[in-house]
Amino acid sequence: MILGVDVGGTNIDVVVYDSDKNIFHHVETKKTSEILPDFLEYLHRLAIENTARAIGIGAAVWLRERKPVFAPNLPDLKQLECLERLRSEDIRIVIENDANCFALFAATSLGVRNLLGITVGTGVGGGIIFDGKIYRGMGMAGEIGHTVVTKNGRVCGCGKKGHLEAYFGGRAFFYEGKDPENITRNGTIYTTEGFEYFCASIANAIRILDPEVVALGGRIGMNLDVEIVDKCVQKYLPEYYNTEIVTIKDEFAVAKGACLVCKEVRGCDKSS
Missing domain, CATH: 3.30.420.40 (ATPase, nucleotide binding domain)
Structure with missing residues (x-):
């Protein structure tokens, strides 16, 4: 076992x-x-x-x-x-x-060999599956939550400014006085500044990796509306990209x- x-x-x-x-x-x-x-x-x-x-x-x-x-x-x-x-x-x-770990489980479950996994819970995490295996780079590849979305923005939990995670995820929403579960359920999460940053960050990652699938998970991520996310992401992508966005509804x-x-x-x- x-x-x-x-x-x-x-x-x-x-x-x-x-x-x-x-x-x-x-x-x-x-x-x-x-x-x-x-x-x-x-x-x-x-x-x-x-x-x-x-x-x-x-x-x-x-x-x-x-x-x-x-x-x-x-x-x-x-x-x-x-x-x-x-x-x-x-x-x-x-x-x-x-x-x-999430990305490997998602790729195995979906039967794909090239995937970007994004977890949204307390923060925002990212994992890359390349040719069926976890791609780590020098060890810390995939940290999409700590990519910069705005200059001189809020201080992130890592200590740097303007990172995605400072605007999207449970900790960011609590900072704004919003309950993550409530805004995800009632749909107001899609009107937040952080959601726009989130989708732009996904689009940037797709441009770099061109994966078969972007899988969303975590207690917030798995409850996002894929159609809304995909529509927002597509605003930032040329028409030639056909990456599928899915949710893995497994906490x-x-x-x-x-x-x-x-x-x-x-x-x-x-x-x-």
């Missing part, structure tokens, strides 16, 4: 994956602020309870050489930096950026993708 853990800015989602049967089961969802301080103990308990000898972690972090270096939307990196303690107990662990997609990332590591899904 493989345990898949999505460590987001707001929630932690956990699934267990039977790789022999290719079946996922949701284990639980908890508040990140409640779990992260004792994260290692939490993982250890879940691994024992679910007889898992491997854990795939999809976290809202920036990685260099597969090690966390910064997390704009997480309160503490210390627990993620100490995962070697669990590895020493013969529990295999793989950590990956959450949007990369546990990152956790499931973390299992798939873990499975790709040789021996990760084997019992010791």
